[in-house]
Structure formats: structure tokens, C-alpha cells
Amino acid sequence: MSLQVGIVGLPNAGKSTLFNALVSRRLAETAPRLFTTIDPHEAVAALPDRNLEKLSKLIKPKETVPASVTFIDIAGLVKDAHKGEGLGNQFLAKIREVDVIVHVVRAFEDSNVAHQHPIHTPGSLEQIIEDIEIVNLELELGEIKKKPTIYVINIGESQIGNKETVVITKKIKDKFKSEAITLSAKLEEEFIDLSTEEREEYLKSLAVKESGLNQLINAAYKLLNLITFYTIKGGKEIHAWSIVSGSTAIEAAEEVHTDFAKNFIKAEVIEIGDLFSVGDWKQAKEKGKIRLEGKDYIVNDEDVIEFKTNA
Ligand SMILES: Nc1nc2c(ncn2[C@@H]2O[C@H](COP(=O)(O)OP(=O)(O)O)[C@@H](O)[C@H]2O)c(=O)[nH]1
Numbered sequence: 001m002s003l004q005v006g007i008v009g010l011p012n013a014g015k016s017t018l019f020n021a022l023v024s025r026r027l028a029e030t031a032p033r034l035f036t037t038i039d040p041h042e043a044v045a046a047l048p049d050r051n052l053e054k055l056s057k058l059i060k061p062k063e064t065v066p067a068s069v070t071f072i073d074i075a076g077l078v079k080d081a082h083k084g085e086g087l088g089n090q091f092l093a094k095i096r097e098v099d100v101i102v103h104v105v106r107a108f109e110d111s112n113v114a115h116q117h118p119i120h121t122p123g124s125l126e127q128i129i130e131d132i133e134i135v136n137l138e139l140e141l142g143e144i145k146k147k148p149t150i151y152v153i154n155i156g157e158s159q160i161g162n163k164e165t166v167v168i169t170k171k172i173k174d175k176f177k178s179e180a181i182t183l184s185a186k187l188e189e190e191f192i193d194l195s196t197e198e199r200e201e202y203l204k205s206l207a208v209k210e211s212g213l214n215q216l217i218n219a220a221y222k223l224l225n226l227i228t229f230y231t232i233k234g235g236k237e238i239h240a241w242s243i244v245s246g247s248t249a250i251e252a253a254e255e256v257h258t259d260f261a262k263n264f265i266k267a268e269v270i271e272i273g274d275l276f277s278v279g280d281w282k283q284a285k286e287k288g289k290i291r292l293e294g295k296d297y298i299v300n301d302e303d304v305i306e307f308k309t310n311a
């Protein structure tokens with residue numbers, strides 16, 4: 001599946017800033033091209049994937065294609081959106097289409113950025129809960145079926161590493177029984193022009209383990225119970241794919257190409273670790289490291305697969 005992620009939140013929460021940061025990223029080594037921008041509010045980004053980068057360096061394929069994720073910046077969810085306030089209905093329709101909701105809530109303070117609704121204690125747990133509940137109520141009144149939601153607490157740069165934000169994030173996670181992460185959308189936006197190495201250095205200097213994009217993807221994978229598998233056409237062209245855990249070989253084939261499923265003969269499968277240690281598909285085959293699996297085989301996370309078809 002290509003993951004569809006809808007970004008919601010109150011005005012000035014930092015949705016568009018986060019959206020820009022998420023979709024402008026180039027996957028440095030593996031796919032130097034930018035992914036497609038569908039329109040200013042919708043764009044396809046490459047899923048960050050260390051295994052894929054490593055595979056690509058090792059196999060030196062003609063083409064490496066990361067799994068993709070579509071981000072949609074769904075603005076306009078204000079109080080009374082369900083009554084059509086602020087083009088509410090149009091936005092609610094968009095939300096119905098996505099797999100995951102990323103709910104951005106403002107915790108940064110900046111006197112230049114107005115709060116467009118009454119607030120009392122900016123950045124406090126109470127305020128964050130209140131802000132979340134305004135949006136959640138609109139989703140409920142708009143009859144959006146309960147969807148996996150990742151709460152993104154958007155903090156200011158100076159709050160990074162702050163213990164209080166860690167506590168708040170944990171409380172939000174517990175209260176709303178969902179995933180919650182903390183990041184600074186503004187900082188993420190500054191990463192756009194940095195290389196992977198520069199970004200990692202920068203994050204390290206701030207004692208942050210992972211970029212917001214990685215945190216978000218990990219949370220979405222967890223919520224949707226997804227795994228990644230790789231196809232290696234002719235031992236050379238590498239693609240990464242997301243699929244629901246527990247899927248069979250034939251379902252994985254279907255994900256790649258409908259004809260693959262129709263004309264499925266068998267799957268040649270290797271664990272990525274084995275491929276890393278041998279370093280080459282052909283050699284792995286000669287060494288008997290590649291298994292033959294039928295259509296009912298349950299695909300494992302990080303399997304590398306070559307589908308054999310009679311097409
Ligand atoms: N100081 C600070 N400002 C931010 C942060 N995130 C967003 N902003 C600013 O807040 C304003 C509104 O952000 P925007 O992304 O347009 O919010 P949206 O209405 O939710 O799409 C912009 O001026 C951003 O630069 C942040 O983490 N820190």
C-alpha cells in the first residue's frame with residue numbers, strides 16, 4: 001500500500017510547515033530525484049529506509065525505488081467545520097480517504113504567530129488537550145470513522161530535549177490511547193537542504209535520536225501494523241514496498257503488479273541479513289541462501305523477493 005497520511009490541526013499549529021518539511025526531503029543516496037508534488041497540499045515522499053540505502057550501495061542497481069507515502073495538508077479544520085464553517089465539509093471529505101491522521105497541536109510560543117481561538121496557558125498539557133479536543137470533536141461530528149491517529153506535539157526549538165515535553169507527550173499518548181511524538185516543525189523545515197550526514201550531526205548536537213519524519217513513519221508503521229519487503233528484479237532493480245504484517249506471497253505480488261499475482265509461479269526469498277553478508281543476488285543463489293516459496297508463504301519484515309511468473 002502507498003500510505004496516505006492526512007495532516008490536521010487548528011490554524012497556526014504548524015501543519016503546512018511540517019508538510020513542507022516532510023515532502024521536500026530528498027532521499028539522498030538512493031533516489032536523488034524529488035518525488036511528485038500533486039498539488040500544493042498533497043505530495044508523495046520517499047519513505048526513509050536505511051536497509052534500502054545499504055542494499056543500493058551493495059548491489060549498485062540501475063534503479064532503486066523507495067516505498068512511498070502521500071502527505072496531505074488538510075487545512076481548514078476549525079470549530080464548527082462539520083457545519084461547513086471554513087469550507088469544513090470539503091476538508092472532512094479529504095480526511096475520509098487517508099489511512100492515518102497526523103494531528104498537529106501547537107506547543108511552541110511565538111508572539112508573532114497568533115492563536116486563532118481563545119487560549120489560556122499556551123504550551124501547557126491542559127491547553128494541548130483542549131486544542132486536540134476541539135479538532136477531535138469536529139472529526140466526530142463530521143462522522144469521520146475513528147482512524148489511527150498520531151499526535152504531533154509541535155514544540156519550539158528551545159524546548160527540544162526539555163523533560164516537560166517528554167512527560168506531556170506520554171500523557172497525550174495515554175489519554176488518547178494512540179501514538180504521540182514531539183518535534184519542532186520549524187527545525188524539521190530547516191533540515192530540508194541538509195544532507196543525511198549533516199542532518200544526523202545536527203540532531204546529535206541537540207540530543208535528538210530521530211528526525212520527525214522517521215518518528216512519524218515509525219509511528220504509522222506501528223499503528224497500521226506494516227512491514228517492508230523488497231523486490232529485486234533480475235537481481236538488480238530494487239524496490240521497497242509497505243504491506244500489512246501477515247500478508248502472503250501472493251498478496252505481496254499483487255502489491256507489486258496485478259499481473260504478478262495472476263501469473264504467480266513462485267517467490268525466491270532471502271532474508272536481508274543474508275543478502276548483506278553474501279553481497280550479491282547471484283552468489284546468494286549459488287550458495288543456496290535463496291528459498292523457494294509458494295503463494296501462501298507469509299512474508300516477513302525485510303524479506304527480499306524475486307517473483308517468478310509465467311507472463
Ligand atoms: N517558532 C515556531 N514557529 C513555528 C513552528 N512551527 C510553525 N511555526 C510558525 O507558525 C506559523 C504558522 O505555521 P503553519 O505551518 O502555516 O500553520 P498551519 O496553519 O497549521 O498550516 C508560521 O509562521 C510558522 O513559521 C515552530 O515549531 N516554532
Ligand SMILES: [Mg+2]
Nearest residue numbers: 015016017075
Ligand atoms: Mg497551513
